[in-house]
Amino acid sequence: MSPLNRRNLLLFSSLFLPTLAIFLLLSSTFDLLAGPLHYTAQPRAGDFHVHRRQQLQEETARSHCEGTLYPELCVSTVSVFPDLALKSLPQIIAATIKLTSKDVVMAAAKCSGIKQSWLRRLGPLEQHALDDCRELFQHTVDEFRIALPDLNGTSSASKHIDDLQTLLSGAMTNQFTCLDGFAYSNSSVRNKIEEGLVRISRHVSNSLSMLKKVPGANKTRSTAAAPKVYGSLHGGFPSWVSGKDRRLLQASTNETKFDLIVAKDGTGNFTNITDALAAAPNSSTTRFVIYIKAGAYFENVEVISKQKNLMFVGDGIEKTWIKGNRSVVDGWTTFRSATVAVVGNGFIAKGISFENYAGPEKHQAVALRSGSDLSVFYQCRFIGYQDTLYVHSLRQFYRECDIYGTVDFIFGNAATVLQNCNLYARRPLDNQQNIFTAQGRDDPNQNTGISILGCKVAAASDLIPVQSSFRTYLGRPWKQYSRTVFMNSYIEDLVDPAGWLEWNGTVGLSTLYYGEYMNAGPGSNTSARVTWPGYRVINSSAEASQFTVGEFIQGNDWLNGTGVPYYAGLS
Numbered sequence: 001m002s003p004l005n006r007r008n009l010l011l012f013s014s015l016f017l018p019t020l021a022i023f024l025l026l027s028s029t030f031d032l033l034a035g036p037l038h039y040t041a042q043p044r045a046g047d048f049h050v051h052r053r054q055q056l057q058e059e060t061a062r063s064h065c066e067g068t069l070y071p072e073l074c075v076s077t078v079s080v081f082p083d084l085a086l087k088s089l090p091q092i093i094a095a096t097i098k099l100t101s102k103d104v105v106m107a108a109a110k111c112s113g114i115k116q117s118w119l120r121r122l123g124p125l126e127q128h129a130l131d132d133c134r135e136l137f138q139h140t141v142d143e144f145r146i147a148l149p150d151l152n153g154t155s156s157a158s159k160h161i162d163d164l165q166t167l168l169s170g171a172m173t174n175q176f177t178c179l180d181g182f183a184y185s186n187s188s189v190r191n192k193i194e195e196g197l198v199r200i201s202r203h204v205s206n207s208l209s210m211l212k213k214v215p216g217a218n219k220t221r222s223t224a225a226a227p228k229v230y231g232s233l234h235g236g237f238p239s240w241v242s243g244k245d246r247r248l249l250q251a252s253t254n255e256t257k258f259d260l261i262v263a264k265d266g267t268g269n270f271t272n273i274t275d276a277l278a279a280a281p282n283s284s285t286t287r288f289v290i291y292i293k294a295g296a297y298f299e300n301v302e303v304i305s306k307q308k309n310l311m312f313v314g315d316g317i318e319k320t321w322i323k324g325n326r327s328v329v330d331g332w333t334t335f336r337s338a339t340v341a342v343v344g345n346g347f348i349a350k351g352i353s354f355e356n357y358a359g360p361e362k363h364q365a366v367a368l369r370s371g372s373d374l375s376v377f378y379q380c381r382f383i384g385y386q387d388t389l390y391v392h393s394l395r396q397f398y399r400e401c402d403i404y405g406t407v408d409f410i411f412g413n414a415a416t417v418l419q420n421c422n423l424y425a426r427r428p429l430d431n432q433q434n435i436f437t438a439q440g441r442d443d444p445n446q447n448t449g450i451s452i453l454g455c456k457v458a459a460a461s462d463l464i465p466v467q468s469s470f471r472t473y474l475g476r477p478w479k480q481y482s483r484t485v486f487m488n489s490y491i492e493d494l495v496d497p498a499g500w501l502e503w504n505g506t507v508g509l510s511t512l513y514y515g516e517y518m519n520a521g522p523g524s525n526t527s528a529r530v531t532w533p534g535y536r537v538i539n540s541s542a543e544a545s546q547f548t549v550g551e552f553i554q555g556n557d558w559l560n561g562t563g564v565p566y567y568a569g570l571s
């Protein structure tokens with residue numbers, strides 16, 4: 001053997017033999033631990049009790065998770081909670097929400113990291129979408145925080161079941177709104193965050209499903225009883241409004257004391273609305289009223305989540321205007337395109353026109369977006385083309401308002417009632433058709449939908465001369481469980497005999513809920529309506545009553561405080 005080969009052999013031995021020895025040692029150790037393949041270890045008494053405990057945990061988890069849309073995720077989550085058998089169902093939901101909150105915080109951090117590291121590669125749309133996501137995640141965490149005390153309480157969950165359903169429904173909507181912001185983006189940002197957001201949404205879906213099984217949650221309301229006109233009990237105003245608010249809404253501007261005044265001519269405290277909002281208090285427990293004098297205010301206005309119980313009072317829809325022109329075509333997300341965005345709970349507006357004048361060629365361009373729980377709009381006007389009124393989330397009420405638009409111009413996933421309003425379809429682009437509603441319910445457990453009650457459905461003045469050139473529909477399913485009803489309304493002849501339009505083939509046609517009840521007018525004939533499994537002509541007053549103010553948004557509990565007149569039932 002040559003010296004070179006001898007050196008190679010020595011080198012090989014020095015490297016390989018120690019490794020082989022370690023491998024043989026580990027192998028023999030593994031054999032000692034595992035034993036022969038035919039050998040079955042005898043369980044010790046302690047092992048048996050541990051195994052039995054785990055089995056009981058899983059059995060309990062499967063019982064609680066029965067009926068959820070994502071049972072395996074539910075069981076794998078719930079079964080690891082300590083002392084599961086000793087926890088009430090609301091406490092189990094609370095534990096799920098706490099776990100999900102951590103995922104939401106991680107998702108927000110991920111969006112921040114993407115924006116920081118990819119800044120030069122992101123266009124305006126992606127940057128706005130990431131900002132939207134972070135804001136929406138904060139709203140989700142806030143909604144979880146508000147829900148947790150009632151879930152951890154011994155009996156408060158069943159007493160506040162409507163509030164809990166609303167908060168969790170809104171929290172789920174936030175995740176899908178974040179993803180919707182990337183709909184027109186060519187970047188891969190959505191792919192990087194989607195999996196985590198879907199998981200969050202599924203946790204919330206399972207929580208909503210379990211919430212329905214809380215004792216007392218399904219207590220039947222007296223929907224079959226003759227509807228009561230709750231407004232007559234409080235001077236013509238509903239019960240969710242305080243006496244002070246009723247007086248504010250009934251009074252003329254000359255009779256009202258305002259906290260701040262906005263006037264373009266300099267006769268108020270401020271000349272623009274944004275500065276007035278900056279001076280308004282946060283977390284107010286009483287009504288804070290901002291009077292916006294006649295004039296056109298060209299600004300994008302945002303009422304943030306900390307600004308609660310604010311009220312805007314204008315000089316009337318022909319005199320006080322708030323105008324903007326943001327649009328998706330110009331690089332804004334639909335969410336961020338709103339001329340006025342309202343998030344602070346308990347918001348009220350009276351006598352104001354909200355407009356997005358971007359024009360039909362700019363596509364999605366929102367006039368008003370509301371994610372304000374228990375918000376009210378009275379004698380207001382909303383003007384735009386595509387996506388005029390964004391009823392984003394939580395509970396909202398519109399009374400004696402005018403809404404103008406073309407494509408999907410009343411859309412979102414709030415629990416919304418429009419009562420005694422006028423809905424006007426405008427002339428769209430030549431290749432478009434008019435659709436009044438696009439409701440975005442993502443999950444059958446959400447308590448959301450659009451209820452149009454006692455309204456007029458008509459053509460705007462610019463559509464009337466060319467009405468025969470465009471098709472117009474009552475709605476189409478933006479999301480799989482879309483839910484919309486038209487009841488006791490007058491529908492003019494502009495509506496296509498089919499009534500409703502598909503969004504994407506057969507998607508949602510079996511899972512949506514679209515209903516019509518006791519409507520009048522030439523467009524209300526249902527004989528040639530769509531034959532989708534999810535569509536129905538409602539023949540029962542008890543079924544129709546589920547979508548009235550008193551039932552659908554529990555109006556008799558909170559509207560009386562606002563001073564807006566309403567009727568709780570069908571008439």
